[in-house]
Amino acid sequence: MAKHRRPRLALTAALRGAGIVVAVAFCLMAGAKLMSYAAGPPSPAAVGKSRAKLDPASGGRHANRARTTPRPGASPSGTATPTASPTPLAEVSGQSVTAVGDSVMVAATPALDQALPGIYIDAMVGRQFSTGLQVIAQLKAEGQLRSIVVVGLGTNGTVTTDEISQLFAEIGPNRRLVLVNTFEDRSWEQEVNSTLAGAANAHPSSVVLADWYDTIDHRTDLLWPDGIHPQPAGGVVYAAMLKAAVDKVAGLPG
Numbered sequence: 262m263a264k265h266r267r268p269r270l271a272l273t274a275a276l277r278g279a280g281i282v283v284a285v286a287f288c289l290m291a292g293a294k295l296m297s298y299a300a301g302p303p304s305p306a307a308v309g310k311s312r313a314k315l316d317p318a319s320g321g322r323h324a325n326r327a328r329t330t331p332r333p334g335a336s337p338s339g340t341a342t343p344t345a346s347p348t349p350l351a352e353v354s355g356q357s358v359t360a361v362g363d364s365v366m367v368a369a370t371p372a373l374d375q376a377l378p379g380i381y382i383d384a385m386v387g388r389q390f391s392t393g394l395q396v397i398a399q400l401k402a403e404g405q406l407r408s409i410v411v412v413g414l415g416t417n418g419t420v421t422t423d424e425i426s427q428l429f430a431e432i433g434p435n436r437r438l439v440l441v442n443t444f445e446d447r448s449w450e451q452e453v454n455s456t457l458a459g460a461a462n463a464h465p466s467s468v469v470l471a472d473w474y475d476t477i478d479h480r481t482d483l484l485w486p487d488g489i490h491p492q493p494a495g496g497v498v499y500a501a502m503l504k505a506a507v508d509k510v511a512g513l514p515g
Contacts, residue, residue, distance in 0.1 A: 353409065353508050354377075354379060355374075355376075355379035356380075356407070357408050357409050357511070358380045358381065358507055359407040359410050359411070360373065360383070360410075360411035360413065360503075361393050361396050361412055361413070361414070362393075362411070363385065363386065363389075363414055363416045364385075364386040364387065364416065365441075365489065367386060368492075368495075368496055368499075370384060371496060372493070372499065373500045375500065376497075376500035377500070377504055381405055384413070387417055390414045390415060390424050394424060394427050397410070397428070397431050398431055401431060401432075408436055409439065410436055411439040412438065412440055412441065413441035413503075416489065420452075422456060422460075425456065425457075425460045434467075437510040438464075438467060438468045438469075438510070439471050439506045439510055440468060440469075441471040442457045442470060442471070444473055444474045444477050444478065445488070446488055457470060466513055467513060469513070471502055471505075472502070473499065473502065476498060477495065477499075480495070
């Protein structure tokens with residue numbers, strides 16, 4: 262057994278010697294670090310290289326300083342290639358919104374007043390798109406047509422491309438438009454929704470589609486038994502959908 266003990270002792274001694282060397286090296290490094298701090302804290306310029314700064318050009322948002330190591334997609338000089346960032350949603354006051362609608366909007370009016378305080382709503386039971394155009398023209402003449410116009414019509418009849426053209430002529434080029442599609446088990450539902458979607462797709466810089474059909478399609482328990490008009494809880498869902506669309510249209514880059 263003595264023959265096997267000596268190698269173990271030698272190994273133990275070697276490990277201890279290595280541990281002493283590591284401990285000495287650590288102490289030397291710690292001592293050097295303490296001496297550097299004693300000489301004074303790092304300069305603000307040195308600290309700033311590893312932090313973010315407020316960029317005045319970005320409206321106070323944080324912007325990273327230039328990095329010395331190029332990121333993927335950066336040029337050989339180390340300057341990052343500019344990338345487009347999504348436009349943030351704007352928070353819109355109801356004071357900027359005029360809404361014209363039919364009985365679905367009537368049912369959601371209390372929730373809309375809560376979601377967009379100050380919104381101007383002109384909604385009526387049985388209203389068709391052609392009548393809505395007359396209302397919009399009158400509101401414009403009275404100075405009640407604000408910078409964002411919401412149109413929630415189509416429950417009571419078809420919507421033609423000519424009527425859409427008239428709508429754009431009435432609101433003019435300097436207003437934003439939200440078109441609310443329809444959900445009702447009637448023969449013109451699909452045609453109306455297709456026309457409204459086509460209008461929104463043709464004007465991506467100024468028009469947003471508020472998709473009521475998709476929003477309520479799997480939540481019909483929030484509608485009254487007629488399957489068309491929202492109950493109070495459904496009105497809250499309608500208002501939340503509409504507010505999101507209004508915020509989105511306000512943030513469009515066009």
